[in-house]
Amino acid sequence: MFYISTWRGLLTAGLCLIGASFVLAGFAYSSILVAAVGLACWIVCAHSVAVTFMRRLRQFAEKTEQATLESVLAIHDIETAISGLSKRLTGVEQASERAEKSFDALKSTVMTRVDKLENHAKRIDRSVNDGQKQQVKLKVDTVREFDAILQIRALLEPDGPTPYFGGWAMDSMSVLRIAGEILRRRPRLVVECGSGASSFWLSKALERTGGGRLLAFEHLREYQEDTVRFLAGHRLDHMADVLFVPLCRMMVGDEPYDWYDLSQVHLQPGSIDVLLVDGPPGSTGPLARYPALPMLHPFMAEGALVIVDDTIRKEEQEIVERWAAQYELKELGSFGERTMAFQFGAQKGALRLAELAEKAA
Secondary structure, eight states: OHHHHHHHHHHHHHHHHHHHHHHHHTOHHHHHHHHHHHHHHHHHHHHHHHHHHHHHHHHHHHHHHHHHHHHHHHHHHHHHHHHHHHHHHHHHHHHHHHHHHHHHHHHHHHHHHHHHHHHHHHHHHHHHHHHHHHHHHHHHHHHHHHHHHHHHHHHHOOOSOOOOOSTTSOOHHHHHHHHHHHHHHOOSEEEEESOSHHHHHHHHHHHHHTOOEEEEEESOHHHHHHHHHHHHHTTOTTTEEEEEOOEEEEEETTEEEEEEOGGGOOOOTTOEEEEEEOOSOGGGSTTTTTTHHHHHGGGEEEEEEEEESOTTSHHHHHHHHHHHHHSEEEEEEESSSSOEEEEEESHHHHHHHHHHHHHHO
16 A cells, blocks of 8 residues: 555656646646646545555554553453462462471471380380399399209108198298298297198198197188198198188277178187288288287287288288287398298287277276
């Protein structure tokens, strides 16, 4: 279109030159006509150029508007992208904080577990050391037990098989020490709370002294009959009376206990020279063996030997402490791994008996 307008302009300019030539040549009318035609052509050309310019201007305006709209949309997309990126960055920051907290928690958990593992390793080391010590102690105790059995058999010279040591039975070291005391003291009466293997060894020791007698209380009929048969089989029934004495509820001071019913047992005051407390079992009630001295102390001889088995247990230790607070007891030391011995005196016992009598009155 630009080229067409240009040719039109050249044509108009040519016609104007031709008209000017005619004027100079003296053709005035013709020059005017040619000039008019040229002017008309120029007007047409100018209109065409104006139209073309306006069309191009509109096209430019439309393109500019379209470009502006696209720019706005692009800016909106950029803003949306920036907003999304900002949210993602916020999410990343939050995730980073959570990760940091998780790491701290994990670190704390790991450190705690490491501490526990270290403590566990120390306990294992201690257990191993304790186990080694226990093995050494077990070996030493085994040797001592075996040596005590040999000494008992040499001291008492039993015929045939003898009761087993261990388990619920009294240990051999305690039996050896008690047998030695019986041979030394030559008691008239030995009272045993409970019965079993120890009854055999006590009877055998009394037999070796040439006198004295064992009186044993057993609250279970089956065990009483077994012990009687065993003693009879070893011709020791003349040395021991193993009585079936059921338990009954009684008050000792202000406390109830299930202990041996002595209503059918005949004892003389001051007749008991040795008292062995090895029953009833702890399963019959708390401090089950505590009534032994409160019930038997009127029948105890001055200076009598009191032997308590299972003193490794807390209840027996408490029983001994309560007795020591109420009666005159002199500790003679350990008679074995779990047996303690005391010498009985009557002073505190007599005072305690008087107090109980006064309360009863």
